[in-house]
Amino acid sequence: MSRSDNRSPSEHRPVVMTTGFHRNSEGSVLYRTGGTLVLCTASVADEVPKWLGEGKGGWLTAEYQMHPRSSPVRREPREGRDRPPKGRTQEIQRLVGRALRSALDLAALGRRTVTVDCDVLEADGGTRTASISAALVAVALALHNLGLTGSAERPLLRDQVAAVSVGLVDEEILVDLDYSEDSLARVDMNVVATAKGGLVEVQATAEGQAIARPCFDAMLEAALGAIASILQIQRQSLQQAGVHLDRLLAPESA
DSSP: OOOTTOOOTTOOOOEEEEETOOTTSSEEEEEEETTEEEEEEEEEESOOOGGGTTOSOOEEEEEEEEOTTSSSSOOOOOOBTTBOOOHHHHHHHHHHHHHHHHHBOHHHHOSOEEEEEEEEEEOSSOHHHHHHHHHHHHHHHHHHHTTHHHHSSSOSBSOOEEEEEEEEETTEEEESOOHHHHTTOSEEEEEEEETTSOEEEEEEEESSSOOOHHHHHHHHHHHHHHHHHHHHHHHHHHHHTTOOGGGTBOTTTO
């Protein structure tokens, strides 16, 4: 099928990252992929949750929310103490947290907590995958800006992580679906993977008809190809901000 922005089936939307966008946070990035725009910040506190106990390691947690005008029609007021997070919001928060914890060496972090906040300012599909790809950049910036790379006993990042969606639309595999494509997809998949090729999470659902294994495998390969490109864009954006990932990553990941 012909895509509205003339991309090839295997091509992700153009990604633009503006690092250091939010001056109050330790690390931040304004992340645009097509019509989806996410502001991601990383904050670091010298404390850990009580439930973590007396160990030596730290923790990373994530928050996710949609701005009231992230969609063409204004949404209900934001979720908060008087409005508990909806099931979808909780699911995405946990997904972002798992993705970043797979990349961060919590033991090397020490007794600190990294809180990642992902605010979707404009939504046109792929908000959860954009949040993950943005969050890695925000966390790397925070670690660099706080000078934690020199004080850690070992590299703070085990690996680099990014994510993308892929779908089956009119029996064609399309990478990085916008909203119009996502609404037509018979199969929808979100893939989170590392630079070393490890899979953090694969979320896939089929509607009306089960997906054949060869098609599933082809969708996964298409997603991994796009993720490789996003990982490179992450590196380039960080380098432009004066952050070299090689200094944060474990030797085998650099």
